[in-house]
Amino acid sequence: MAGTSNIVMDAVRAADHDRYLSALYAPANKRDALLALYAFNAEIAGVRDRIHEPLPGEVRLQWWRDVILAEGEAETGHPTADVLRAAITAHHLPKAAFENMLEARVFDLYDDPMPSRTDLEGYCGETAAALIQLAAMVLDATAAPGFAELAGRAGCAQAITGLLLLLALHRRRGQCYVPADILAAAGTTPEEFVKGDGGAGAERAVAATIALAREHLGAFEKGASALPASLRPAFLPLALTRAYLDKMEKGAPSPLKGAAALSALRRHWLLLRHATRGLGTPFT
Structure with missing residues (x-):
């Protein structure tokens, strides 16, 4: 084995x-x-x-x-x-x-557009959040159930950020994970978002999606100080989420054009800091 x-x-x-x-x-x-x-x-x-x-x-x-x-x-x-x-x-x-x-x-x-924010959060809950909760059960089966809600917030923050990192790839494929209701509020449609040249409406939609990821990340960070050390590794990838979002908001390049990247040294440093000091305090 x-x-x-x-x-x-x-x-x-x-x-x-x-x-x-x-x-x-x-x-x-x-x-x-x-x-x-x-x-x-x-x-x-x-x-x-x-x-x-x-x-x-x-x-x-x-x-x-x-x-x-x-x-x-x-x-x-x-x-x-x-x-x-x-x-x-x-x-x-x-x-x-x-x-x-x-x-x-x-x-x-498939290439069906994501219908709504609620649908996106459900998708994140069944994928990234479930993965965090399963990892927590591996690490400490007794403590894990008490942090299921926190895993939900963490999973949404992590998954939405991940989808933003893959946004340019998804657009090339004809996929749209940005919810249709967010696109409508930004003044665009799934078809325009995927096939267009990324005008003001597309940038507004990206900004709103970043804000949604930050909303979940903020809720996670408020509760993260209660995480026992035994569960910390399950949530540790969240150490990088804020850094990815910060990089995207600097706009070089826009998520519409390419993925934000963190250097290997920075990723190692952030993981080490959060592994040793916990996930409740953002480090930059």
């Missing part, structure tokens, strides 16, 4: 470096399970990158449902699937959370 664990660790390092770094701050006996969760998340988030047609993509998501719901300990031959099943069993993780996550990811396969 050690070889499988190394394959999974390398997959997370390549596909989701921020979560990979955060997992290194977890106790050694919890890391394999955390990396299994993060590898699974990377796998299902990247289905559209690998499978460009919706129906084959849905088939792939169904394969994951079948693997997770299957009884017994027979290996699948897929490194991530095998370590994920082991983590689910060892930590008594609710399979319904994985089913909901997979159902939410069906949206990624």
Whole structure:
């Protein structure tokens, strides 16, 4: 199993470096399970990158449902699937959370616009927030349930920021995760936002989406001081969220044109500071 664990660790390092770094701050006996969760998340988030047609993509998501719901300990031959099943069993993780996550990811396969802010927050809740809560259960099953609401806020802040970082890619694909009600308030439409040249309405919509991410981040930071140290690694990627949002608001480049980037040194420094001092105080 050690070889499988190394394959999974390398997959997370390549596909989701921020979560990979955060997992290194977890106790050694919890890391394999955390990396299994993060590898699974990377796998299902990247289905559209690998499978460009919706129906084959849905088939792939169904394969994951079948693997997770299957009884017994027979290996699948897929490194991530095998370590994920082991983590689910060892930590008594609710399979319904994985089913909901997979159902939410069906949206990624199509080009339908995100209907509303409520729909976006629901999507974030079933994906990033659920992932944080599952990681918290791995780290401290006793304490985790008391911080489910905080995980919801954290997941919304992190996921909305992540969608903003991928905004230029999504526009090239014809996808629109910025909610239609936010676009309407900004004076544009999903069609114009995706296919247009990014005029004033598009910039207003981006600013409103950044503000939404900050709203959830602020709510998370208010409650983060109560997080026990045992749960901190599950929430640690939030250490980078404010820095990404700050970078976007400086407008070079606009999220419409390209992704904001943080240097490796800055990411390491922010993670270290928050890992040692907690997540309730923003560091710059």
